[in-house]
Amino acid sequence: MEIKVLKDILGANEQIAERNRRLLDEKGVFAVNLMASPGAGKTSLILETIKRLEGKARIGVIEGDVSSSLDAETVGKEGVPVIQINTGGACHLDANMVANALDNVPLRDIELLIIENVGNLICPAAFALGEHRKVLLASTPEGDDKPFKYPMMFQKADVVLINKMDLLPYLKFDIQRLSRAVRGINEKAEILPISCTTGQGIQEWVAWLLKQMEQRQNRQA
Amino acid sequence: MHELAITQNIFDLTLEQARQAGARRVGKINLVIGEMTGVVSDCVRFYFGFISRGTMAEGATLSFVMVPPKAKCRDCNKLFKLKEFDWTCPHCGGSRLQIVAGEELFVESIEVE
Numbered sequence: 001m002e003i004k005v006l007k008d009i010l011g012a013n014e015q016i017a018e019r020n021r022r023l024l025d026e027k028g029v030f031a032v033n034l035m036a037s038p039g040a041g042k043t044s045l046i047l048e049t050i051k052r053l054e055g056k057a058r059i060g061v062i063e064g065d066v067s068s069s070l071d072a073e074t075v076g077k078e079g080v081p082v083i084q085i086n087t088g089g090a091c092h093l094d095a096n097m098v099a100n101a102l103d104n105v106p107l108r109d110i111e112l113l114i115i116e117n118v119g120n121l122i123c124p125a126a127f128a129l130g131e132h133r134k135v136l137l138a139s140t141p142e143g144d145d146k147p148f149k150y151p152m153m154f155q156k157a158d159v160v161l162i163n164k165m166d167l168l169p170y171l172k173f174d175i176q177r178l179s180r181a182v183r184g185i186n187e188k189a190e191i192l193p194i195s196c197t198t199g200q201g202i203q204e205w206v207a208w209l210l211k212q213m214e215q216r217q218n219r220q221a
Numbered sequence: 222m223h224e225l226a227i228t229q230n231i232f233d234l235t236l237e238q239a240r241q242a243g244a245r246r247v248g249k250i251n252l253v254i255g256e257m258t259g260v261v262s263d264c265v266r267f268y269f270g271f272i273s274r275g276t277m278a279e280g281a282t283l284s285f286v287m288v289p290p291k292a293k294c295r296d297c298n299k300l301f302k303l304k305e306f307d308w309t310c311p312h313c314g315g316s317r318l319q320i321v322a323g324e325e326l327f328v329e330s331i332e333v334e
Contacts, residue, residue: 005238005328009230009252091223122259123223126326148306151290152257155320184308184316185292 013127016095020102020130025220027107029060030213031115033131035153038119040139041163043071044196045205046114050078052206053112057213060110062101064093064118071116081106092123095130112213121150133212136189139163140173147181154182159190159208166195227260227326228268234328235278244333247278251332255288255325262287290323 008014024031036042050059060081063072072084083101085093098115105113115131117124136157138146141164147154154160160182162175179191190208194201231250239247254260262285273279290303296315303323309316 001242001244001334002330002332003238003242004330005234006330007234007238007328009227009234009326009328012230012233090226092226094226126223126258127226145306148308151303151320152324180316181308184318185320187317 010126013095016099017128017130020095020099021132023102024107024113024130024132028217028220029107029110029113030133030216031113031129031131032133032135032209033115033117033124033129034135034137035117035121035124035157036119036137036139037121037142040119040137040142041196042116042119042137043074045137045161045163045194046075046116047078048196048199048202049114049206049209050075050080052202053209056210057112058110059112059114060105060107062093062098062105062113062115064097064116066091066118081110087118091118091120092127093117093129094127098129112209121146121153125150125153125156132216133158135159135161137161137163138178140165140167140171144174144178145181147178147185151185154189155185157182157186157189158212159192159205160186161201161205162191162193163196165193165200166198223259224261224264225268228265228272231265231283231328232269232272232276232278235281235331236276238328238331239277239333242333245277246334247281247331248334249282249284249332250278251284251286251329253286253288253325253327253329255290255323257290257320257323258326260326286329288322288325291321292318293321294318 061075062083064085069084072082076082083104085097085101134157192201292303294310294315295317297313299312
């Protein structure tokens with residue numbers, strides 16, 4: 001006997017992600033899912049963001065790593081609450097891991113939750129976590145062909161940050177090529193060139209973030 | 222490790238549906254997977270062998286329909302196959318496109334006894 005199923009394989013993850021989002025909304029916390037390759041500068045971006053938002057938004061961080069708590073320790077020094085998730089080998093965070101971590105995040109004390117996903121451009125695209133916005137951090141040494149290789153990730157991003165712009169003189173990186181490819185499949189995403197080292201574009205990034213938070217608040221009010 | 226999570230979900234969905242139907246054994250699982258998801262069918266089969274051991278889905282055949290990526294040009298509305306490293310519409314040369322196939326990830330049906 002054949003039974004028609006027609007069910008999304010990741011449907012269970014979507015349901016938990018939706019629960020996470022409702023919890024965050026109840027507590028008035030805006031969450032972003034920060035995704036990138038290993039070494040693109042996720043942790044550096046978080047550190048810069050914490051500095052720039054001091055006095056403007058209270059931040060909490062969930063650090064997703066395959067193993068170790070190095071990143072959590074680095075971010076923890078900035079005096080913000082940090083929860084480490086070690087995926088124990090898994091290459092992405094899923095909604096259930098985040099649900100468990102949320103139990104330990106002081107949601108009453110924060111307005112912005114940055115979820116640093118595991119460094120990987122494939123799997124995290126498929127797993128919603130309950131975030132309000134997806135942030136994709138690319139970097140110039142990775143090459144301008146990344147959108148062609150990881151279209152799902154670039155298609156779903158709400159903002160594409162291009163980090164390490166200070167290295168541009170040393171690289172064959174055509175920002176127009178990358179931007180055109182992103183624009184082709186994703187008209188809505190903002191594309192912001194940045195450098196966590198020189199501070200280029202960080203102000204624009206933080207302004208984008210604050211605008212998204214404000215829009216969300218207004219919608220809920 | 223992406224495939225492990227996906228295989229676990231395929232297994233859970235299959236068993237839930239099979240139990241609801243009062244089945245004793247699952248013979249086949251028909252899956253539809255978009256090529257853009259990066260899911261490797263051999264890898265899913267390998268994990269499924271482990272996960273299903275000692276259950277009514279042990280020994281079930283996994284059948285994959287792999288869907289190649291396809292896009293729709295937002296300028297001329299025509300469909301075309303998405304080529305690697307070239308995202309321009311072969312009909313009008315436009316580069317504004319919408320991906321319409323290749324992201325599928327679902328269980329189409331199961332065959333049970």
